[in-house]
Amino acid sequence: MITTTEALAATATLLRFATAGSVDDGKSTLVGRLLHDSKSVLTDQLEAVERASASRGQDGPDLALLTDGLRAEREQGITIDVAYRYFATPRRRFILADTPGHVQYTRNMVTGASTAELTVILVDARNGVVEQTRRHAAIAALLRVPHVVLAVNKMDLVGYREPVFAAIAEEFTAYATELGIPEVTAIPISALAGDNVVEPSAHMDWYGGPTVLEHLETVPVSHDLAHCHARLPVQYVIRPGTAEHPDYRGYAGQIAAGSFRVGEQVTVLPSGRTTTISGIDLLGEPVDVAWTTQSVTLLLADDIDVSRGDLIVPTKDAPPTTQDVEATVCHVADAALTVGHRVLLKHGTRTVKAIVKDIPSRLTLDDLSLHPHPGLLAANDIGRVKIRTAEPLPVDAYADSRRTGSFILIDPADGTTLTAGMVGESFAAPEPVKDAADDDGWDF
Template identity: 60%
Template sequence: MADTTAENTQTTIVSDDMDLLRFATAGSVDDGKSTLIGRLLLDSKSIFEDQLEAVETSSQAKGYDYTDLALLTDGLRSEREQGITIDVAYRYFATPNRKFIIADTPGHIQYTRNMVTGASTADLGLVLVDARQGLTEQSRRHAVLLSLLRVPHLVLAINKMDLVDYSQETYEKIHQEFKQFATKLNIPDLEVIPISALKGDNVVDRSEHMSWYSGPTLLHHLEHVHVASDRDLMDTRFPVQYVVRPKSDEFHDYRGYAGQVAGGVLKPGDEVVVLPSGMTSTIESIDLFDQQLDEAFPPMSVTVRLADDVDVSRGDMIARVKNAPTPAQDIDAMICWMTNKPLQPRQKLAIKHTTRTGRAMVKDLQYRLDVNTLHRDQDTQELGLNEIGRVTLRTTVPLLCDPYSKNRTTGSFILIDEQTGVTVGAGMINSGS
């Protein structure tokens, strides 16, 4: 790892049962998203020596008098040449307190679809703003998208404070402006932190230049933000991904149903219903590799065995008898359109919801949402690339869904072009019937 000979080198012990935080960066171009992630990786000792040497060599070749940490995340050649982030870059690191998965998402408006992809599974959204520029249209745009995606925690990182002489007045002005804007959005938890990604102020270590700031550093907040209660632990949802039937004499009677728990808590002895058939049974055991578990909860991937020999296949869902989703074929949803060919009413597409696939027709395009002003254009006839709108779909198979506001897994889906197999849309369900 980087700086392995330094006296302050910290050995990070990663265990399988450590808590995991997924967070996505967002904001305008050149606000320093990639540099911030590079700083987090560097100061948390999560970079290999050869990686750091390559970045230092590249920075010197460009004539920089500093290490360009953005090169650690801008992996595509076109990104390095243009100095921008195009695709979503995923990075992984850990501290003694928590494991992290970072999605570095693009800032350009034409890559909104990439930003939506990166933020769709995030527990926390990190919006950067340049302290010199303040809130921009793209900063507001990404805050709106994070709100639409129901990302439960948001951090506004006011970056490049070193370029405004660490001014408290600048920080307070941007803080108050964003708080006023956030009242229009659904943001349950907001933290505002002044930082300098290039210098390292308030990223991992507390800044000596901003004694007026008494809040947490960015890493401290990321390590301690509470995310366990964000998951739906009330409504049991277990989409079946695969039927496990080992072809061996030792396990010739074994029949299990593998998948990822999308909601609630599963325990042996629970009475459950298999949808859409409606057959009931009880959970005999919950298996994880060679061990049996006392319970399973989101986002654990396990194999469930039932006491009765009922017909279960991929695309089915196991739920509680008295708390099961209602199968729906008329779907009201928000759509982010991801391809050049526009979405139009009467269009037919393939749909994938959890582990279930089918076909869908666009019955109605209700409105296009302007994510800058939140204006609803009800006269629109189509959705173009990177645009978001509200639609009504009719599916050929019933979807076992919940509202997206209640469960982000069973409340989301993707739309696929049947001719090319390309994902053309991502949806968030409002309701189904």
């Protein structure tokens, strides 16, 4: 039987990371180089890349094709969608998200970095820190990605000169510090030539730090569950109704944070009903304890009303419920988000009607200043919003939990994702006055 300690140790060997940067900074080439030089590419995959490269008149394999899989990506020479790759070395397993660099696809970085524990931000050594670099750094800061790597790429095109690297690293680190990013590791590389990606560079003897892969293999990844408030969003109520288990009623879902134990007192939100855990089923077998990312079924001592969308939490760590949510958001839809916009808010497994009551500010990335009351957020804008929901929601601050402190806004007409949000603080707003002339079920 696998013990809790052994399972946590296995989990700690996994690193989720994302790459980001401007168009043509070399993200896909870096990813391809990582996969190729760490021997994580199958022979038939490499042969397919070599054939595709030859058909385009290239002398050697274009490693960027290992990730730019869409036909449109290959034709345009850019990454459009988030490409996920899985690979491993003897020291660690990796899940990599290669995100687009084009400004119109910045929103895709939110998807790729939302679960990342490390982000690699690429900069072209010839261009230095540009607007997209600052935008990606801001998103990494907002998503509270614990570790950021600045990869100064194409050092071969600037003669491998140390002053070029030093100036870019200093400028980016100063900007990251203003954003509140706790740690930046700067590495000079050439993804095309392989310098400092997997193997140390023979052209930059002035650099004594780790290669990209060495840093990825050794960066500390925290899976300390002791400081997380346990949360289980209910996905499904299981009632088999068989002769063997006529009274079985279980509440299934993936544990979003913390751990649960048999006998622990829990509260079901938003109803506030309290009971105790009488059993935990994991893969059809009873266990005494379950923890983050495991999909389990909780059995409760009392027959209370629990349904999909409810949140089961330890009674001692129950978050407050609120209908007023203030958050920092990244707007991802082409259509603007405006004050008065009627939306659906999806938090965990619960979806409720909501109205955008105010947009207090929009972030200006050039100098990190706030543009007050912009009235709307356009695609890729980052700003603050105040939202009123039709029903109370149990929300955590994003700083406390990246899973239960986040949400998305959805267009109720066609299901389009509009905005990705990170809960800042709840605030008490006066009850809105209902307009009798506008009674369509959305005023609350």
